[in-house]
Amino acid sequence: MSAQLQPRRIEIEVPALHPAQQQIVNEARRFNVLACGRRFGKSLLGIQLALYMALEGYPVAWFSPTYKMLAEIWRDMSNIVAPITKRKDVQGHRIELVTGGLIDMWSLDTADSVRGRKYKRVVVDEAAMVPGFQNAWEAVITPTLMDFVGDGFWLSTPRGMNFFKQGFNNGQDPLNKEWASWQYPSSANPFMPPTEIEFQRQSLPELTFKQEYLAEFLQSEGAVFRNIEPNLIAPMDARPEDHRDHRKVAGLDLAKKHDFSVLSIGCADCKVEVAMERFNQIEYKAQVSKVVRSLRLWEVEQILVDATGVGDAVIELLESELYGKARTV
Ligand SMILES: Nc1ncnc2c1ncn2[C@@H]1O[C@H](COP(=O)(O)OP(=O)(O)OP(=O)(O)O)[C@@H](O)[C@H]1O
Ligand SMILES: [Mg+2]
Ligand SMILES: [Zn+2]
Incomplete structure (x- = not known):
């Protein structure tokens, strides 16, 4: 005889969203572009967005621009879901939850390995920093959303007029019902001390502050590389x-x-x-x-x-x- 299964209640702890994060969740459409300043709470929101869907039993994917950035987020994510983790593949950055949900975490410097998967939701962290993001998105990521008619979130601080900006524009176009976009300065995070932001305003060049803390899309960030596509940003670990x-x-x-x-x-x-x-x-x-x-x-x-x-x-x-x-x- 099989053992009687007891319904179990397991709690995991996530912070309550701050108002700007909550507004994004409320207004989300199929494709969503968040242009936010540094420390706004992009990654924390992204983790929760992925988590909601995985708790419902769906497969979701997280994408970071580089392996290094992925390692940090992987640590945060696996700690949060530890109480509801059924199986964890550290090498492959994959977590199966007791809910039946699945969380895959990828670094976009090896985007091609994603082919063949299917997801109900994808979250791309620091999307504006990904070299060749347009190709990764169109050729590799969007096909993974077809089976479930899944949705997507791009979270990033702007980096000039690149493909991330195009997505942002889609979201601002009232005729484009599939896309939504938001722009928030770092100060929209009530947990950031305003004095810290003021300190950055005083110590950074004006344009850098505008981009990084006011989330403005700048024509060219003081660079002389005007003849090279602006979305080709230095991967932090180029050798x-x-x-x-x-x-x-x-x-x-x-x-x-x-x-x-x-x-x-x-x-x-x-x-x-x-x-x-x-x-x-x-x-x-x-x-x-x-x-x-x-x-x-x-x-x-x-x-x-x-x-x-x-x-x-x-x-x-x-x-x-x-x-x-x-x-x-
Ligand atoms: N809803 C929230 N409740 C409590 N703290 C929060 C919340 N959202 C963000 N924070 C805190 O604000 C800080 C920045 O959050 P997070 O790392 O998610 O921001 P980010 O926009 O991804 O930053 P970065 O630009 O450095 O990548 C963290 O210390 C995080 O814990
Ligand atoms: Mg972040
Ligand atoms: Zn080269």
Whole structure:
């Protein structure tokens, strides 16, 4: 005789959503784009969105831009669902719940392994940072939603006018009933001390603050890479050895508009930015030697320098240090 099954009640603890997070849940449509400042509570909301569906017994998927970012979220998620976990595959980042629900967590630097799965909901964290996000979304992720007619959430701080912005625009279009989008500054999170945000406003260049804390879509974030697609953002863990025989180019924007100089290095073959550095209040001579060090490390072939407003002496210094690889504009 089989044992009598006792209904069990297990509780898991999640914080109550703050009002802006709750509004997003209430107004959600099939595809949802959240443009929010840093520390708004994007990831926490995303975890709960995935969780609701998995508690209903459905398979859901989480996507992070890189393996490193995934590792952190995986830890948070697996701790929260520990009391209702039936089976956990640490290697494959998969959790089966006692509800019958399933949570798969993927890093988008290996998006292709997702093919063949089906989900009721997908959550893409920091979507604006994903290089090649349009292709990952269209070719790999949306097909996984077809079986269940599933829904999707993109959570991100903006990164210029890229595919994430297109999704945001879809959500703002009243004729587009499938999409919804929201824009919230970091200060919409009542758990963030306003003094901290004020501190950031005072210490960051204006444009950086606008993007990161006010969630504004900027034309170009002080970068000189105007001829390269803006959605190709440096993966935080790019390594020179991964682009060894590729053609690397760089843009250098010497401090003037704001008090930062920005060096951006891109791989022309992979069409991604591989490194981005800012220099603050360092004299030009020191800046040039830092720039030269980075260019050697990445074996950059060509560098475009936007030197409007800086003196001839600096330009001469750069040109002599960079052996004719530099072109100033
Ligand atoms: N509803 C909430 N209740 C309590 N604390 C919250 C809530 N939402 C967010 N927080 C807290 O705010 C902080 C930021 O949350 P979270 O990491 O989710 O934000 P984020 O927008 O993903 O940040 P980042 O831009 O750094 O990725 C965390 O300490 C989190 O615990
Ligand atoms: Mg986050
Ligand atoms: Zn490359």
